[in-house]
Amino acid sequence: MLIHIDGIFVDVVREASYKNVLTVRAASAKDLAMFAASTCAEIVEVPDPYYPHIIHIDEYVIPIKLNYPLHSEIEVVERLTPVPACFVYEYAYEEEDGSITGEYGYCYPGEVEGTAEYLMSQERQPISEPVFLPMFRFPGELLGAPVNFPAGEFEAKGYEDDEEEESE
16 A cells, blocks of 8 residues: 655565564655654565665554555555564553553564564563564574663663672
8 A cells, every 4th residue: 555655655565474463664764764653663674675774563553544445455465574583572561550651572574473472472461462573583582682771861770780889
């Protein structure tokens, strides 16, 4: 489905292998910036002459408003992207004070079903079923690499900080 937004055209389709996920394609990565702000997924490049840049988004948090009849007109294609290396999953739950907290995590392709079942069986269940967005490289968090937070945004204590306090 070709959509015109703020002077750019994007094509929105569904890849059959991804549940509750929309695939947004564009001529340039810059054209996908508004979508990148609403997802944990990454922009990937594919060999397509018209739409070489793709991002995957949760169909329920799409940053443009599609009325319901248009949702049913979105084309379903077999596959536009390679087989994912892993998935990032997004979900939200309601706190005791009524506020909503969003969370995310990573899993390998063979763990999607088990991860969804685990999350839905917890005492604090997600508001809706988690959405699994494909990723085509392994993020540092999944590989156990240290997470680098932007300077000044978080005051995070690492394992080394705890050891220093104990030795004082």
